[in-house]
Amino acid sequence: VTVARPDPGVIDRSLLAADAPAVAPQLLGGFLVSGNGSERIVGRITDVEAYTADDPASHTFRGPTRRNATMFASAGHLYVYLIYGLHHCANVVTGALGDGQAVLIRGVEIVEGHEIVARRRCGVGPRHWSDGPGKMCAALGIDRRHDGIDLCDQASAVWIAPALEAPALVHTGTRIGLSVASDRPWRWWLDRS
DNA sequence: TCCCCGATTAACT
DNA sequence: GTTAATCGGGGAG
Numbered sequence: 001v002t003v004a005r006p007d008p009g010v011i012d013r014s015l016l017a018a019d020a021p022a023v024a025p026q027l028l029g030g031f032l033v034s035g036n037g038s039e040r041i042v043g044r045i046t047d048v049e050a051y052t053a054d055d056p057a058s059h060t061f062r063g064p065t066r067r068n069a070t071m072f073a074s075a076g077h078l079y080v081y082l083i084y085g086l087h088h089c090a091n092v093v094t095g096a097l098g099d100g101q102a103v104l105i106r107g108v109e110i111v112e113g114h115e116i117v118a119r120r121r122c123g124v125g126p127r128h129w130s131d132g133p134g135k136m137c138a139a140l141g142i143d144r145r146h147d148g149i150d151l152c153d154q155a156s157a158v159w160i161a162p163a164l165e166a167p168a169l170v171h172t173g174t175r176i177g178l179s180v181a182s183d184r185p186w187r188w189w190l191d192r193s
Numbered sequence: 194t195c196c197c198c199g200a201t202t203a204a205c206t
Numbered sequence: 207g208t209t210a211a212t213c214g215g216g217g218a219g
Contacts, residue, residue, distance in 0.1 A: 062217090086211065
């Protein structure tokens with residue numbers, strides 16, 4: 001009789017088939033799960049941004065390339081790329097096949113796997129373990145090897161479970177770190193505990 | 194082929 | 207507030 005929390009299972013792919021700006025806020029409060037068994041890490045999604053193909057800030061703005069191929073895949077796939085030659089960024093592909101849109105996961109709160117994350121994020125306080133896109137990937141162990149995997153499959157190395165209930169308060173604002181299209185209010189985030 | 198610069202982070206002053 | 211780290215993408219030539 002020791003059920004720590006209900007198992008919500010994997011997120012419904014149809015929820016991800018809408019446009020990125022509609023999907024992004026719905027991912028808040030959901031759970032990003034990486035690893036298996038004793039190596040499992042779970043992060044509650046707290047910060048997201050939307051990118052679309054008609055968006056000058058998006059990798060897909062100028063059409064398909066080798067790097068952004070996964071962003072043109074069908075909804076529910078994971079697009080991972082290397083930024084500044086150092087850090088990884090993880091995105092959830094949305095919309096229809098060929099659209100080239102995705103939601104960037106900017107931050108999560110670690111709710112399971114604290115010991116592993118503490119080891120991986122050595123010297124960093126829990127508050128800063130995963131409060132940025134690169135930090136989040138480092139904490140969950142996500143890198144380019146995971147590019148293209150299916151987040152709607154519980155057998156994948158990384159997958160997503162839906163939020164148990166809609167978040168009470170969602171903040172909205174402009175996206176971080178852009179030199180173009182920085183006025184689109186396509187960032188959504190939750191207060192962190 | 195060359196070259197600039199990025200959906201960042203951490204460590205500075 | 208400023209800046210180095212570090213490398214691949216992709217536009218220009």
